[in-house]
Amino acid sequence: MRRDFESIIDGYLDKRVGVVNDFLSSKLSFDLIGNLKLLYGEEKLRTAGIGNGENTAIEQSIRNDKIFWLDKNELKESETAFFELIDAFVLYLNRTCFTGIKSYEYHYALYEKGAFYKKHMDQFKTDHGRAFSMIIYLNEDWVKGNGGELKIYKKTEVQLISPENRKCVFFKSDELPHEVLVSNKSRMSITGWLKTTS
Ligand code: OGA
Numbered sequence: 001m002r003r004d005f006e007s008i009i010d011g012y013l014d015k016r017v018g019v020v021n022d023f024l025s026s027k028l029s030f031d032l033i034g035n036l037k038l039l040y041g042e043e044k045l046r047t048a049g050i051g052n053g054e055n056t057a058i059e060q061s062i063r064n065d066k067i068f069w070l071d072k073n074e075l076k077e078s079e080t081a082f083f084e085l086i087d088a089f090v091l092y093l094n095r096t097c098f099t100g101i102k103s104y105e106y107h108y109a110l111y112e113k114g115a116f117y118k119k120h121m122d123q124f125k126t127d128h129g130r131a132f133s134m135i136i137y138l139n140e141d142w143v144k145g146n147g148g149e150l151k152i153y154k155k156t157e158v159q160l161i162s163p164e165n166r167k168c169v170f171f172k173s174d175e176l177p178h179e180v181l182v183s184n185k186s187r188m189s190i191t192g193w194l195k196t197t198s
């Protein structure tokens with residue numbers, strides 16, 4: 001059992017948001033950053049949509065990050081290591097919290113300078129499969145002036161989270177509205193959802 005898995009879950013249970021600062025090793029984060037930069041250079045990232053299936057629309061006034069979905073059939077070594085970590089986390093979560101997670105989906109995301117994602121919820125109205133949202137940041141030497149904070153709207157307070165390298169954020173997808181504030185610098189992450197449907 002990893003102590004950081006426990007802190008993610010404790011944070012979620014106590015404060016509705018689990019945060020750990022060193023979810024990824026420095027090596028894993030370094031390699032994933034390399035992959036994402038390569039994909040960006042090769043122009044493989046796509047402007048993200050809103051909604052799912054037929055409802056997907058590209059609405060750049062709401063979000064203008066660029067994404068690349070990870071495909072389990074085409075993984076690089078570091079991405080396989082990433083999914084091994086996620087598998088271990090899901091196993092731990094299901095065992096300790098009876099969450100019944102059956103599948104997940106993850107994408108790389110890159111916010112170019114000036115990009116943002118306005119206030120939203122992660123669960124689609126037509127698909128209730130997304131149970132938990134998880135964001136892992138890939139930004140070395142992130143400083144406050146870079147902006148790009150994740151702003152989470154809780155019932156009685158607002159929580160601002162800086163997208164620092166190797167940090168993981170975890171919350172329930174249908175519970176907390178959130179937004180990404182304008183980023184003054186290229187901002188990278190892997191974002192995913194744990195699902196109760198397969
Ligand atoms: C999302 C999202 C938050 C972040 O992709 O749905 O809210 O901090 N991302 O990148």
Ligand code: NI
Nearest residue numbers: 120121122178
């Ligand atoms: Ni979101």
